[in-house]
Amino acid sequence: MQQSSSVGTDNGALNTSSNDYHRLPVTEKQLNFARQISFRTGQVLPWETQQDRQALSRWIDENREAPSSNKFANYPSSKQVAFAERIARYKRSDVPPECFRDRGLMSLWIDSNK
Structure with a gap:
């Protein structure tokens, strides 16, 4: 009588990276901040970037220090x-x-x- 062992499991699900496994949605606060940067700098905020928290975080980091397109930005308050x-x-x-x-x-x- 042959006994089949189920000890070997499919490791395919275990080999996925955390980025492929779960994409976190953006937070409202993060999205509002990105929109402020977009408005201030005149940069386009891509739709795909707005769907992924990590992508939006990278976009914010890359564009937060961009010069403002507003000619009054350097005026005194x-x-x-x-x-x-x-x-x-x-x-x-x-x-x-x-x-x-x-x-x-x-x-x-x-x-x-x-």
Whole structure:
């Protein structure tokens, strides 16, 4: 009488990589952040990338530091301008016009005139 052993199992299911086995869906927070980057930089956010968490994470890492297509991105904030104007009134002087076009210059002017 021959006895068949079922000790040998099919290892095909065990040899799959974790990426092939399970793709996690993107989170709402991740997708919103990617859309903000896309809007700010003018980069297209591919549909396929929006379907996979790892792919979207890679896209975010590659594009988060991309220069902004918004020409006003380097302008000082309204709070910065208001604070600088308050300092200028107190010192009875004017904020230099070039400071209104560059947030770095505005910050330096504020720091030197506090």
